Amino acid sequence: MKRIRTFIAVELDQALRRQALGLQKQLARIAGSDVKWAEPENLHVTLLFLGEVNDVEIPRIFRIAEQAAVCQPPFTMSLEMLGAFPSIHHPRVLWIGVGSGAQELIALHDRLEPPLSELGYRREERKYTPHITLGRVKAPGGQSRLSSFLAQHSGFRAGSMLVEELALMASELTPSGPLYTILGRAHLGHKTEQ
């Protein structure tokens, strides 16, 4: 039996990925080496992080993802807002928020959580807030330029995309950063082909 670090996510299409990367590049000019930037292919909206699971559980987890997906018709997701956790004055995680589609993502999260916690995956203490992580500040403190950039660009708006599927992802932690692979995709409002 193998342990696999797993999460369920919505992937970005090429156009939104490009826009998110454009913003990431502007941020990098200000905060460059103080931040571990997410790789372009790693930009996504996490719906639920499971942590390490036994590989034999993957088909069961995938079926739960499919059951949540079929209940939700495809929807439009737009990217809006630039922000930071815990706050723009103490930026640790730099993120882009979701405008339209946030309700649907929360509904999907809320549909995934009960059957997965029945399987033994812990519930998050924090309220689920859909976002795309652009980077993580390595050494907090002394980021006043970054904070003022965040304040100036908090009203960031990118385009939108149609969300039609969820992805069950594996994350392998490597010295150069996480390596994500897609274990399967579950289609919204449809039966799944795999």
Ligand code: 2AM
């Ligand atoms: P984040 O980037 O917004 O922190 C893979 O690690 C994905 O799962 C990341 O997108 C991460 O979201 C998310 N995730 C959520 N909770 C996590 C946790 N407790 N540990 C690691 N990743 C988590």
